[in-house]
Amino acid sequence: AEAQEALNKALSIEPRESLFHGLQGDIHALNKNRGRALRSYEKAISANPDFFYGYLRKGQMEYQLDRYLAARKSLNMSVDMLPTAEAHYLLGMLDKKNGDMSSAVEHFKVAAGSESESGKHAAQELVRLDLESNPSRYIASRAVVDRDNNVWVQFGNQTQVALTNIEISYAWLDEQGQTRQGRQSYTGQLAGGQQDQVRLGIRLTSPGELDQRVRVQVTGASIAE
DSSP: OHHHHHHHHHHHHOTTOHHHHHHHHHHHHHTTOHHHHHHHHHHHHHHOTTOHHHHHHHHHHHHHTTOHHHHHHHHHHHHHHOOOHHHHHHHHHHHHHTTOHHHHHHHHHHHHTSOSHHHHHHHHHHHHHHTTTOGGGTEEEEEEEOTTOEEEEEEEEOSSSOEEEEEEEEEEEOTTSOEEEEEEEEOSOBOTTOEEEEEEEEEOSSGGGHHHHEEEEEEEEEEOO
């Protein structure tokens, strides 16, 4: 309310200032008046068509109002002027709705580089879309040996999303020099940032053999709903 009072004074002094109309749109948006917010952002664009903010906020309002074609146009205009995580995240969501997953992934990758809320949401969407094809990108793994030279695989969830049904594939050289392969499944939930380990059933003569004889990789996972 105090912001609105100050803004009214500002608009009475300079009604053509784009930033003032942008702020008016933000106040309307906070008050859930999306239609009025949209009209204010349109005024901000008319006052300064070369500034990204009006297009970004207009696109966000259009997205919330399910006006997806208009939202894409506005968001693309904003990105052409200044790429932001907020715009790339919503463009990714629009591509996802249209079934264009490869384009959605690219937008989410850009947005995920930001520490903003949109960046965090984009990172979660990226995991949802890309996890099946590239699980090892999101779950780090390595082989280790215990004091008895038994081989274990340690793995860690590098995302902010809880994961489950983690499949670990491994290969090792046996005592006869033959390559053998196996799989282990972890069916528990692994929260974001959490680590765990499973035993592989391989025992080495000495720990120094580990790097030459054992390879591990995460080859499957799913999001814990």
